[in-house]
Amino acid sequence: MNQADEINNALTVLKKGGIILYPTDTVWGIGCDATNAQAIEKVFKLKNRSDKKSLICLVSDFKMLNEYVENVPEVAYDILKYAKKPTTIIYDNPIRVAENIIAEDNSLAIRVPKDEFCKKLIQKMRRPLVSTSANVSGEKTPQSFKEIDPVILEGVDYVVNLHHEKKSGKPSAIIKLKNDGSVKVIRQ
Template sequence: MKIINLKKEFEEKIIKDTLTVLKNGGLVIYPTETCYGIGADATNPKAVEKIFQYKSQRRGKPILIAVASKQMAQNYVKINEIAENLYQNFLPGPVAVVSKSRGKVVSRIESTIHTLGIRIPDYPLVLTIIRAFGKPITSTSANTSGKKTPYSLEDILKYTSKKRLGLIDLFLDAGKLPSRPPSTVVDTTLNEPTVLRQGEIVIPDIPGQTFVSNSEEQTKLIAQEILEKYKNLLISKPLIFALQGELGSGKTQFAKGLGQALKITSNIPSPTFIFFREYPYKTASNQGIFYHLDTWRMEKGEELLDLGFKKMLGPTNVIAIEWLQKVKSILEEISQKTKVCLVWVTIEILSETKRRINYCTAI
């Protein structure tokens, strides 16, 4: 693997060497405004196969591509009105727009329903390289499956096997990048824009989403699915799940699902009589504390602060709050003044076993 220090090499030489690798079907690790990505010619089947070998990624899981402009994107996807709005307002930047593919890239990059996610990185050197190459390159984080998101050369070397490092032809070293969440991914192929992965950029005017659960186990699985959408934010802020619902609606089951997603093996009972419980957790990408609070016995919202709530608001921590009605105004105030991701979850009883679960976000 050849390493080019971007601070010490002339840009012309950097671009020339990168283009040589891409044209020969090689792999390049490059910096972006989010993290280090791994790039290959998105129209070259052999190059794309190397990406999947490096990532150790299952078939059927799509990969984003990076282009230099909306005009280039139009050659590869069908841009509708929803997508047009996103391109105009958020790109270049850490947002990926999923549209119907025109079938001009390697099919493995697309989803099984032939959609394709496109990024325009907010990184001038990368845009210059893509323009000079004249074709899109892959835009997936340069970590192998399940490993830490890479923000430096050291991250790559520490968490990548020698065998996989052998697949990399060139590393464009910009030094240690700021630790930021990956890009927000928005599907524009449906009637409403749908956030598939929440990143640092929040797309406004997207309504809350709704699930229907037919059992306690399904409620837990829904909680895990919702957490999966927001887990990338944990690197820079805590996640707060504000749970609303009648007695017996399943708020504690939802909290248990969050705990399972965080690989917590101990039982998670309701903390009604002690106000809160805490559970250290460690996953492949994060470690922190899961706080489970119940404010039912509180007489006023300020009691939440008396519990030391603000000390719980560290990055990587996950907080589930049951019976939030008494502390709702406090939470809203905190979310406006503090760097948090606040997910409002409403659980409605439809029958003895059936629940409607709606969630929306304030970030």
């Protein structure tokens, strides 16, 4: 399978409210349409994760970021432009996403991946894509495809057939940007 076929196959599943296992810019991830509450519920259930814990989602570019965050602080663009590694930013007041992906403090973690597969998939979907590590909650994040728990492999609706894609196995850095201008590093 080539990348274009895999994007189309994943898109078909995502548009029907399914969940996929796919290579992100960091680790293998479980994904779904971030605007589909039922699909997000399936992700929480598969990971055996409390829905009180929020999820990360990916957008294709700064333009899409602005469509799903009420007010992107100016400093976010500089952080993302100069970041040496994948960086997720937690923004206040997300908009146009499913309620069950938003944290209790009305924030949402969003990353703009540089990974070609992720960018193309999100561009074609025209919506943010949930991105959570491919593990059962509390278990170790798999460093490679072969370390992914069979429960996860069997629980998704589609596995993107790009197993040769090498992932660093390192989660992204996470920074919380509040609308009051405060910045807090959550994970380096």
